[in-house]
Structure formats: structure tokens, C-alpha cells
Amino acid sequence: MTQTADFIIVGGGVTGLLSALFLQELTGAKVVLLERHYMGSGQSHRAAGVCRALVREPAVAKALSESLCYFKTFSERFDEELPVHAVGYLLLADPQQSESIEEAMAAAGEAGCEAQKIDSREAAELQPGLREDDQTLYVFEPGAIHLDPMPTLQAIRRLAQRRGVKIMEGCEVNDILLSGDEVCGVESSCGRFHGPQILMASSFWGARQLSLLGVDLPVYSHRAEMAFFQVPSKTTFTLRRILSDARTLLYLRPEGDQQMFVGRRESDRIESVSDMESQDPDQYKQTAEFESVVDIHRRLEITLPPMQEGFVHRTYACVYDMTPDSMPVLDQASSIKGLYFSVGFSGGGFSLSPWVGRAMAEFMVHQKRPAQIDGFDSNRFAEGRSFDWSNVARTSSS
Ligand SMILES: Cc1cc2nc3c(=O)[nH]c(=O)nc-3n(C[C@H](O)[C@H](O)[C@H](O)COP(=O)(O)OP(=O)(O)OC[C@H]3O[C@@H](n4cnc5c(N)ncnc54)[C@H](O)[C@@H]3O)c2cc1C
Numbered sequence: 001m002t003q004t005a006d007f008i009i010v011g012g013g014v015t016g017l018l019s020a021l022f023l024q025e026l027t028g029a030k031v032v033l034l035e036r037h038y039m040g041s042g043q044s045h046r047a048a049g050v051c052r053a054l055v056r057e058p059a060v061a062k063a064l065s066e067s068l069c070y071f072k073t074f075s076e077r078f079d080e081e082l083p084v085h086a087v088g089y090l091l092l093a094d095p096q097q098s099e100s101i102e103e104a105m106a107a108a109g110e111a112g113c114e115a116q117k118i119d120s121r122e123a124a125e126l127q128p129g130l131r132e133d134d135q136t137l138y139v140f141e142p143g144a145i146h147l148d149p150m151p152t153l154q155a156i157r158r159l160a161q162r163r164g165v166k167i168m169e170g171c172e173v174n175d176i177l178l179s180g181d182e183v184c185g186v187e188s189s190c191g192r193f194h195g196p197q198i199l200m201a202s203s204f205w206g207a208r209q210l211s212l213l214g215v216d217l218p219v220y221s222h223r224a225e226m227a228f229f230q231v232p233s234k235t236t237f238t239l240r241r242i243l244s245d246a247r248t249l250l251y252l253r254p255e256g257d258q259q260m261f262v263g264r265r266e267s268d269r270i271e272s273v274s275d276m277e278s279q280d281p282d283q284y285k286q287t288a289e290f291e292s293v294v295d296i297h298r299r300l301e302i303t304l305p306p307m308q309e310g311f312v313h314r315t316y317a318c319v320y321d322m323t324p325d326s327m328p329v330l331d332q333a334s335s336i337k338g339l340y341f342s343v344g345f346s347g348g349g350f351s352l353s354p355w356v357g358r359a360m361a362e363f364m365v366h367q368k369r370p371a372q373i374d375g376f377d378s379n380r381f382a383e384g385r386s387f388d389w390s391n392v393a394r395t396s397s398s
Pocket residue numbers: 010011012013014015016017034035036037038039040041042043044045046047048049050051171172173174201202203205206226263318319320342343345346347348349350351352
């Protein structure tokens with residue numbers, strides 16, 4: 001049976017879901033979201049859910065700040081509980097990185113998210129157990145949060161459905177249908193859907209489908225590894241803040257009182273496409289290699305000496321949809337009318353998703369690129385307009 005919709009969203013991750021919600025809110029039209037598995041089953045359910053605005057690029061800081069505000073006010077505005085952990089973000093860096101950190105503080109401040117340099121005593125009060133060190137630069141962004149990804153997704157989903165978005169899980173889009181040089185629908189495992197506007201919010205899978213239509217995007221799969229560590233037994237030590245250590249290239253956030261999620265700052269580890277560990281996103285080893293766990297533990301002890309006695313609780317691996325500058329591509333196909341895409345989130349899409357959702361909805365409704373996503377187009381790589389947004393510049397010690 002053929003169904004119709006004004007807007008068809010392919011992909012039920014956090015970015016597709018928020019785009020569907022904003023489209024519905026903006027238009028009241030018929031919005032259908034098609035997800036091949038269950039909602040969040042792609043990268044979204046694996047996210048650490050860290051949201052902060054301390055980055056060097058003003059446009060990105062603004063986007064992160066808007067998204068932070070959206071998440072923080074969500075429960076109050078929509079009567080749906082979001083699991084927001086308001087613990088703040090503590091960045092540890094080498095004094096050589098001072099200049100880029102100043103730029104990041106300025107960009108975040110301009111975007112409405114203040115971050116301050118603090119001394120080692122204040123840092124130790126915020127997070128007991130830090131390595132005591134006068135050679136470290138500490139910056140604290142008190143407004144940063146982390147979210148539990150799946151309960152967050154479910155809360156947004158309930159709101160979207162209440163507003164009228166039709167969500168179909170277990171519904172794989174196999175073909176994008178064209179009529180001349182315009183899209184006219186999709187063929188899926190749940191039948192055919194007709195519609196004049198389609199958003200591909202389906203990560204690397206979407207990039208692959210787009211390439212079959214002649215839309216080639218520099219979105220690469222890159223396998224990354226992370227681990228949950230448990231604090232030593234018989235200790236009161238606990239991780240209280242989101243920590244990001246620019247020297248060891250690790251980031252951590254609390255996982256309850258006894259554990260912490262520890263991942264690597266992948267976009268800072270990767271200098272070029274050749275550093276990426278290409279993997280099939282549907283077929284890859286789901287746990288971290290032993291050598292990686294040892295390496296992560298060694299680095300963790302540098303940031304938090306009490307964790308020397310801590311132990312690995314479990315590990316996992318994931319595949320990120322990387323772009324050369326680790327920022328997403330938010331665009332429309334130049335040769336196919338009605339075909340839009342938001343892909344390539346490079347391990348940072350959760351914290352951008354409300355901004356992305358709003359921008360893509362406006363893009364599709366007005367059929368004109370909104371100013372806030374200027375620069376996030378697909379031509380930027382060829383034209384040398386890539387973003388340099390990380391809050392620290394590389395050092396040789398990294
Ligand atoms: C370990 C880890 C930690 C992370 N930590 C953070 C963090 O702290 N902060 C942050 O901002 N971001 C973080 N991220 C990144 C973030 O999770 C992703 O960038 C974000 O979830 C991407 O959302 P998405 O909607 O674009 O993609 P996805 O969640 O991957 O959704 C795409 C969906 O499309 C579906 N799909 C694919 N093909 C089809 C098809 N043909 N038909 C129908 N559906 C299809 C897939 O099943 C999938 O559900 C992390 C990611 C990982 C893996």
C-alpha cells in the first residue's frame with residue numbers, strides 16, 4: 001500500500017527525531033520518520049551524552065549553546081522528564097594550549113556559556129583526586145551537562161508522537177524514488193511512501209545511499225573504543241564532573257557513583273583521513289582491544305591517580321561517521337530537488353542535535369539554507385573552508 005507524507009525522515013537517531021519534531025512544530029504537516037531497527041539503535045544509544053559549548057569556533061559554540069539550552073529547559077517546557085546531569089565540564093590542558101583555550105572561552109562566552117580558568121585548588125575542590133600539578137591549565141564550564149541517551153530519545157519521541165509525527169520502526173528504506181530530477185518518495189520494507197521532501201538523517205548508511213544517487217560526501221567510518229572503569233573498592237572516590245584531558249586525549253563522565261565512562265578525544269587524535277580505522281558499521285568488533293584498554297587505563301591514571309587501583313568494568317567499540325573536519329554536513333543535493341541530508345556527526349551529534357533539527361526543518365520548509373548553518377555545506381572541503389573548532393590545539397605531547 002502506498003502512503004503519503006509531506007516530509008519523510010530516514011533514520012531514527014537523535015538528529016532525525018529532532019528534525020521530525022521541529023518540522024511538525026513548524027508546519028503541522030504530515031511528517032513520517034522511518035527507522036530500519038529501533039529508535040536510537042545506530043550511534044545514538046552509545047553516546048556518552050556530553051553537552052558543552054567550550055569550543056574554539058564561534059558558529060559551533062553557538063550551535064552547542066542553543067542545544068544545551070534546549071535540553072536543559074525541555075522537561076519544564078514539555079512536561080517530559082529528561083535525564084539531565086548538571087555536573088559541569090572541567091578541561092585540563094597543557095599551558096602551551098593557553099591561546100586556543102582563550103579563544104574557546106571567548107567563543108563559549110559569546111554564545112552565552114561562560115567558562116572560567118581556575119587554579120589547582122579550585123579544580124581539586126570540584127574534582128577530588130586530580131593529579132596535583134601547577135603545570136596544568138584548568139578551565140571549568142559550569143553549565144555543561146551529560147544526558148542518558150536512550151531515556152532522552154524516548155522523551156523526545158513521546159513529545160514528537162504527541163505532536164503528530166508518525167514513527168515507524170523496523171522500516172528500512174531501500175530506495176529513494178525520483179521523478180525526473182526531483183524526489184517523489186521512498187521504497188521501504190513497510191511499503192512505498194510518496195512525498196516531495198526527504199531528509200537523510202541516517203549517518204554513514206545515508207551517505208552510502210546518497211552516493212548511489214551521485215551525491216558523494218566525505219563521510220568515513222572510523223572505529224573507536226571506550227571503557228567503563230569502576231572506582232577502587234573500599235574507597236569514597238567518585239567522579240563528580242565531566243572531565244576532558246587535552247594532554248592524555250581522554251574524556252570521562254560519571255556513570256553512577258561507582259563508575260565512569262572513559263573515551264578518547266577521537267577528533268583530536270585524527271589528523272587526516274589516513275588516521276581513521278575504517279570499518280563496516282554493520283560488522284565490527286564490539287569490544288575494545290586489550291592494548292587499547294591498557295592504554296586508556298594508563299592515561300586515566302595520569303588524570304586521576306586514584307584510578308590506578310580502579311578496574312575495567314566493561315568495554316565497547318563503536319563506529320563514528322567522520323568527516324575531514326569532524327563537523328557534520330548539513331545540505332541538500334544540488335542536482336535532486338527535495339533531497340536533504342544531515343550526516344557525518346563525527347562523534348559529536350548528540351550535543352548538536354536540537355540545533356541541527358531546527359536548522360534542517362527550517363531549510364526544508366523554506367527551501368533556503370538558514371544562515372545559522374552557513375559553512376556546514378558539502379562544498380566546504382573542496383573549497384578549503386573546513387572548521388577548526390577543538391578547544392585545544394595539538395601539542396607534541398598528545
Ligand atoms: C561511544 C560514543 C560516545 C559518544 N559521545 C557523545 C557525546 O558525549 N556527545 C555528543 O554530542 N555525541 C556523542 N556521540 C555521538 C553521537 O552519538 C552521534 O553523533 C549521534 O547519535 C548521531 O545521531 P544520528 O541521528 O545522526 O545517527 P544515528 O543515531 O546513527 O541514527 C541513524 C539511524 O538511521 C538508521 N538507518 C540507517 N539506514 C537506514 C535505512 N536505510 N532506513 C531506515 N533507517 C536507517 C539507523 O538504524 C540509525 O538508527 C557519541 C557516539 C558514540 C558512539
